[in-house]
Amino acid sequence: MPSLxxxxxxxxxxxxxxxGKYASANAMMDSITASESELVTLSLRRMDLKHQTDNIxxxxxxxxxxxxPNTSGARTAKEAIFAAELAREALETNWVKLEIHPDPRYLMxxxxxTLLAAEALIKKGFVVMPYVHADPVLCKRxxxxxxxxxxxxxxxxxxxxxxxxxxxxxxxxxxxxxPVIVDAGIGAPSDAALAMEIGADAVLVNxxxxxxxxxSKMANAFRLAVEAGRMAYxxxxxxxRIQAQATSPLTDFIGALS
Amino acid sequence: xxxxxxxxxxxxxxxxxxxxxxxxDKSQQGIAxxxxxxxxxxxxWCSTGLDEQSLVFIxxxxxxx
Numbered sequence: 001m002p003s004l005x006x007x008x009x010x011x012x013x014x015x016x017x018x019x020g021k022y023a024s025a026n027a028m029m030d031s032i033t034a035s036e037s038e039l040v041t042l043s044l045r046r047m048d049l050k051h052q053t054d055n056i057x058x059x060x061x062x063x064x065x066x067x068x069p070n071t072s073g074a075r076t077a078k079e080a081i082f083a084a085e086l087a088r089e090a091l092e093t094n095w096v097k098l099e100i101h102p103d104p105r106y107l108m109x110x111x112x113x114t115l116l117a118a119e120a121l122i123k124k125g126f127v128v129m130p131y132v133h134a135d136p137v138l139c140k141r142x143x144x145x146x147x148x149x150x151x152x153x154x155x156x157x158x159x160x161x162x163x164x165x166x167x168x169x170x171x172x173x174x175x176x177x178x179p180v181i182v183d184a185g186i187g188a189p190s191d192a193a194l195a196m197e198i199g200a201d202a203v204l205v206n207x208x209x210x211x212x213x214x215x216s217k218m219a220n221a222f223r224l225a226v227e228a229g230r231m232a233y234x235x236x237x238x239x240x241r242i243q244a245q246a247t248s249p250l251t252d253f254i255g256a257l258s
Numbered sequence: 259x260x261x262x263x264x265x266x267x268x269x270x271x272x273x274x275x276x277x278x279x280x281x282x283d284k285s286q287q288g289i290a291x292x293x294x295x296x297x298x299x300x301x302x303w304c305s306t307g308l309d310e311q312s313l314v315f316i317x318x319x320x321x322x323x
Binding site for chain 1: 263264265282284285287288289290291292295297298299300315316317318319320321322323
């Protein structure tokens with residue numbers, strides 16, 4: 001299967017994963033291992049000075065997994081730029097998943113602030129991976145200013161609603177000259193497979209794996225689904241039609257018996 | 259001296275940001291520091307002095323989606 005290239009970095013796996021919501025660091029590592037994911041997202045927060053937190057960095061780095069810090073928690077472009085600069089120091093990477101959602105109920109990404117922040121961060125030398133609505137115009141604008149990929153949502157974060165935005169994802173995929181990574185809302189392996197079948201370059205999954213009763217088994221299911229979906233896309237799916245089209249030759253040999 | 263650390267007063271006996279991180283007994287891996295709203299690169303922690311007016315925020319990387 002041809003590999004995926006983002007900002008000169010080659011990925012064999014087209015399944016990216018989040019590290020949030022796992023019951024333990026061990027469960028997270030088992031799940032990521034089973035997913036064969038080569039890129040995981042992380043967040044930043046103000047340090048808890050009273051308690052030691054689980055060190056999740058070492059096992060991830062040991063496995064050679066690429067770390068992608070996000071700007072989650074930022075409500076404006078200014079906050080996101082600050083978060084990206086902190087993340088660059090904390091994780092020693094200039095890659096950033098730019099996400100700006102001012103509303104905690106629906107966590108809808110703010111397209112205008114995202115465009116402003118992306119422009120500023122690209123000037124500062126970041127590889128910007130923006131999490132956005134499935135908005136074809138915005139995705140094109142982000143590509144034009146130099147984003148290395150776009151990350152349109154399937155449905156709200158953590159909602160497990162799948163590809164509610166499918167018609168718009170298809171437009172984005174058709175128009176885009178940078179990789180399209182479907183992020184958020186992918187609730188089942190079938191959603192991931194569908195995203196890949198319609199031509200997404202990768203998917204990012206977190207909640208559906210982390211919240212499963214058996215996260216690593218679910219991660220394996222997602223791995224298979226992403227591979228199957230991509231293979232189907234590369235093979236060329238048949239056209240959908242209302243009318244039947246016979247798969248066996250329609251001869252009148254039965255009629256000849258009567 | 260008394261500095262502000264993550265929005266709370268903190269009595270600090272050292273001089274630099276590096277002293278502060280050592281005093282807090284935190285791993286230097288996966289953390290970032292902002293002093294008076296400016297992100298300070300790790301390479302400058304040892305030469306960045308603190309005073310009574312210092313507003314310090316320390317951030318750590320955690321799991322997230």
